[in-house]
Amino acid sequence: QVQLQESGPGLVKPSGTLSLTCALSGASVSSNNWWNWVRQSPGRGLEWIGEIHHSGGTNYNASLKSRVTMSVDKSKNQFSLNLTSASAADTAVYYCARRGFIEAAGRRNGFDYWGQGTLVTVSS
Amino acid sequence: VLTQSPDTLSLFPGERATLSCRTSLSVSSNYLAWYQQKAGQAPRLLIYGVSSRATGVPERFSGSGSGTDFTLTISRLEPEDFAVYYCQRYGSPPYTFGQGTKLEIK
Numbered sequence: 001q002v003q004l005q006e007s008g009p010g011l012v013k014p015s016g017t018l019s020l021t022c023a024l025s026g027a028s029v030s031s032n033n034w035w036n037w038v039r040q041s042p043g044r045g046l047e048w049i050g051e052i053h054h055s056g057g058t059n060y061n062a063s064l065k066s067r068v069t070m071s072v073d074k075s076k077n078q079f080s081l082n083l084t085s086a087s088a089a090d091t092a093v094y095y096c097a098r099r100g101f102i103e104a105a106g107r108r109n110g111f112d113y114w115g116q117g118t119l120v121t122v123s124s
Numbered sequence: 125v126l127t128q129s130p131d132t133l134s135l136f137p138g139e140r141a142t143l144s145c146r147t148s149l150s151v152s153s154n155y156l157a158w159y160q161q162k163a164g165q166a167p168r169l170l171i172y173g174v175s176s177r178a179t180g181v182p183e184r185f186s187g188s189g190s191g192t193d194f195t196l197t198i199s200r201l202e203p204e205d206f207a208v209y210y211c212q213r214y215g216s217p218p219y220t221f222g223q224g225t226k227l228e229i230k
Contacts, residue, residue, distance in 0.1 A: 045223050046210055046221040048217075051219075059217040060217075095166055107153070108155060108215065110157035110169050110172035110173075110178070110212070111157070111214065112178065114168075
């Protein structure tokens with residue numbers, strides 16, 4: 001059973017760095033999948049932040065690209081998000097998710113596994 | 125840009141629900157997905173590749189469409205189906221989501 005679990009500070013000061021980690025179980029971060037971060041501001045819709053592959057390849061949302069860095073730790077089977085210069089607009093529930101791959105079909109199948117989400121509040 | 129309609133859909137249990145998703149650009153390789161989100165929970169993948177049901181998704185959920193117009197249909201609403209539904213393109217970044225359709229009990 002694939003499981004993802006987000007962790008990190010629930011409170012970040014304005015202008016600080018928001019740092020989150022997503023730990024995997026039942027799946028390897030080194031598999032042929034892309035590992036994503038998605039956020040949801042209170043009462044709002046879903047915003048894609050970016051993704052990382054174990055090879056080091058990344059894709060970021062253009063609106064956040066200047067502030068986002070993602071990394072993979074193969075030894076700990078986890079991946080991480082850093083978002084600098086945080087402001088109140090970054091207050092949201094942050095989810096990690098897998099963009100899956102069906103080997104037999106050679107096709108992607110959407111964001112098939114998600115973490116439960118973690119609320120990060122940016123406030124002094 | 126993905127635009128979902130309607131914003132809110134009010135129906136009775138047992139009725140048929142039809143949710144729409146329109147994209148500004150044609151979706152490559154049919155990489156269009158639908159998700160269900162209940163209050164306080166993470167989104168759940170329902171449909172991928174326009175019309176393939178994810179593991180464990182009941183047969184009453186079906187997806188259709190092509191190009192820029194897509195539809196999620198719930199054939200006969202169960203009480204647990206009342207939630208918010210999002211469409212998403214996931215073939216090439218950015219993996220944009222629609223703004224969501226809230227399906228509420230009438």
